[in-house]
Amino acid sequence: MKAIALKIPFRPIVLGLVVLFFSGILLERAQAGGGYYYPPVADPVVREECGGCHLAFPASMLPKRSWTRMMGDLKNHFGDDASLDAATTERIARYLDANAADSGGQRYGGKLIRGVSLEKAPLRITELPKWVREHREITSAEWKAKEVGSKANCVACHTDAERGYYDE
């Protein structure tokens, strides 16, 4: 009997593998919500009080030491007097501390505060090295656009920011 020469179709297999590889990368990104997910504030009091003037920024965007510093001086909150009664202040401080970027389990928060010296307690999310790097392509004209107006106005570009997604 004549041996059957096994003809392996290399080309389609390699092509198939390449396609699979890239789909895998895409899928992983899609599962990660396009890249950046910071759980929105879950506590209704925190949401109400911190979301009065600006988006209630996710606790995982700053380390504990930053939140402690901020909650200790609400009277001078970026030029505004945002002081609250003691009980409310305490409740917000506790929530922020428990959910801060360095509280553990904060995938993107942990990355966001990389490069921040442990001796420093930055108050502005927009001054974190990682934040600056991620936004380096935004021109000053774009920042000044009427719909944007402020770097604190995440939703102007990240339309899903209220739900925690900060994609491009």
Add this chain to the structure above:
Amino acid sequence: MKTKTTTTLLLATLFLPLSSFATPRDDLLEQYATAAKSASPAFSGFSAARGEKLHVTKFAGGKADTPACTSCHADSPRSAGRTPAGKSIEAVAVSVTPTRYTDPAKVEKWFKRNCNDVLGRECTPLEKGDWLSFVISQ
């Protein structure tokens, strides 16, 4: 029959607060009126027109970037405003945002902050009552 009576009674109780008791807004106005009267015996009620004037006037005593209420709240009381940080503010007019001014503590909190920002001082009970009458009328 008994069930029906009970249901009717229950329903009646539900609507009772709407009809016979003062709303939180009325309570607030009454508080401000009492305080305004004790500040000036000549006080003879609030005026929505004065409230409107307060709302649109530009003051010099507060922060440079917020000279008037309308700096953040829109020019029209029936339009949504925007904070310097870009957050949308629901229209101040009660006809547009009926849930407004129903929590006295919240009203006081924002009067305190906003009057300080715009006027550089707290608002008087007369100003608060006038302004509240204005937005209720809108």
